[in-house]
Each structure stands twice: as structure tokens, then as C-alpha cells.
Amino acid sequence: EVQLVESGGGLVQSGGSLRLSCAASGFTFRSHWMSWVRQAPGKGLEWLANINQDGSAVHYVDSVKGRITVSRDNAKNSLHLQLSSLRAEDTAVYYCVKDLLACGDYWGQGTLVTVST
Amino acid sequence: ETVLTQSPATLSLSPGERATLSCRASQSVPRYFAWYQQKPGQAPRLLIYDSSNRATGIPARFSGSGSGTDFTLTISSLEPEDFAVYYCQQGSNWPRTFGQGTKVEIK
Numbered sequence: 088e089v090q091l092v093e094s095g096g097g098l099v100q101s102g103g104s105l106r107l108s109c110a111a112s113g114f115t116f117r118s119h120w121m122s123w124v125r126q127a128p129g130k131g132l133e134w135l136a137n138i139n140q141d142g143s144a145v146h147y148v149d150s151v152k153g154r155i156t157v158s159r160d161n162a163k164n165s166l167h168l169q170l171s172s173l174r175a176e177d178t179a180v181y182y183c184v185k186d187l188l189a190c191g192d193y194w195g196q197g198t199l200v201t202v203s204t
Numbered sequence: 205e206t207v208l209t210q211s212p213a214t215l216s217l218s219p220g221e222r223a224t225l226s227c228r229a230s231q232s233v234p235r236y237f238a239w240y241q242q243k244p245g246q247a248p249r250l251l252i253y254d255s256s257n258r259a260t261g262i263p264a265r266f267s268g269s270g271s272g273t274d275f276t277l278t279i280s281s282l283e284p285e286d287f288a289v290y291y292c293q294q295g296s297n298w299p300r301t302f303g304q305g306t307k308v309e310i311k
Contacts, residue, residue: 194249197247
């Protein structure tokens with residue numbers, strides 16, 4: 088069974104930074120692109136980034152470019168997201184997503200990040 | 205950026221009725237078009253990928269169609285568990301983008 092479990096969310100100060108992690112199991116992690124998607128409270132979905140199988144190619148959405156770093160550790164089946172210079176609009180549930188043909192076939196339960204101003 | 209516009213914003217239907225949800229793209233999406241279902245407090249669930257392929261475990265009452273800039277999700281006969289928010293998503297052009305969602309509510 089595919090499982091994606093995010094961790095690292097919580098309350099963070101405006102201007103600070105966060106590091107989220109995703110523990111993957113139930114599939115061959117090193118063989119798949121992975122992504123991060125977020126959803127602000129009561130709002131729609133925003134695809135933030137994706138990373139290829141060996142981490143050599145990463146794409147970021149313009150709205151967070153320059154503040155975001157996505158990486159992976161295939162030895163530990165884990166995906167990471169670092170986001171800096173946090174703003175109120177970064178408050179959201181952050182999802183770890185397994186890619187299938189440029190969409191997300193499996194999603195974690197999400198981790199809530201709240202940026203306090 | 206490819207903007208996806210979903211219509212209608214809300215669809216009020218009764219169980220057993222047919223639901224037709226639309227998504228229009230601001231530019232052509234040659235492939236990699238998907239639909240998701242999201243219920244309150246849950247992560248999105250993939251329903252349809254590559255425009256018309258049902259994801260693993262998705263019932264046959266869900267079907268996707270369309271190409272280019274116009275795509276449709278059809279639920280042939282609504283079950284009680286189908287009342288939720290539905291999102292379209294394109295993966296042909298970076299950044300990947302979602303529509304704003306269509307809420308299917310009980311009439």
C-alpha cells in the first residue's frame with residue numbers, strides 16, 4: 088500500500104523558514120517523480136514544485152521561486168521542502184504527492200503550516 | 205501560465221442524477237489532463253488521468269473526455285458519497301495548474 092506521511096508543519100513566525108519532510112513507502116520511491124502541492128484554508132490547490140527520480144531536475148512555481156528548495160533522499164525514501172521568508176499567504180496545508188503522468192496519483196494527508204504575523 | 209476555468213461553480217443535484225462538470229483551458233493542453241475529488245478534511249483523490257483514464261479503484265460511473273482546451277468530467281449516476289468538490293488539473297505546461305473547483309451538492 089502506498090503511504091506518504093508529511094511532517095514538520097506547525098506555527099511559524101512571519102519571515103522565518105520551515106522544512107517539511109515526507110516519508111514514502113509501499114512503492115519504489117527512487118523510480119518516481121515527486122511533488123509538493125499546497126492548499127490555503129478554504130481555497131484551491133497550488134502545485135509548488137516537482138523533482139525527478141534522482142533529484143537532478145527540480146521545477147518551481149514562480150510564486151515561491153527563490154524561497155523554496157525541494158530535495159529528496161532516495162536511500163531514506165524521503166522528500167523534503169524548505170521554504171524561507173515566510174509570509175501570511177504561505178499559510179496552507181502542504182501535501183506530498185507521487186507523480187503519475189504529470190498528475191498526482193497518491194497524496195499524503197497533508198501537514199498544516201500557519202504563519203503568524 | 206495555463207489558466208483552467210471550471211463551470212459551474214456549484215452543481216445542485218439529487219442522488220441518481222447525471223453530473224456534467226466542465227473545464228476550459230486558456231491554451232491547448234495536448235495531454236496530461238486530470239480530475240480529482242476532494243471531501244472536507246481530506247486530501248484530493250485522483251479520479252481521471254491523461255484526460256480519460258480512470259485511476260485505480262475508481263468506479264465506472266466516473267468518466268473523462270475532451271481535448272485541446274475543453275474537458276468534461278461526467279458522473280453517470282450520483283451516489284451519496286459523490287457529493288464533494290472536484291478539481292481539474294493540467295500537466296502539459298509548467299507550472300501545473302488547477303481549476304478553481306466545482307462543488308457538487310445535494311439538491
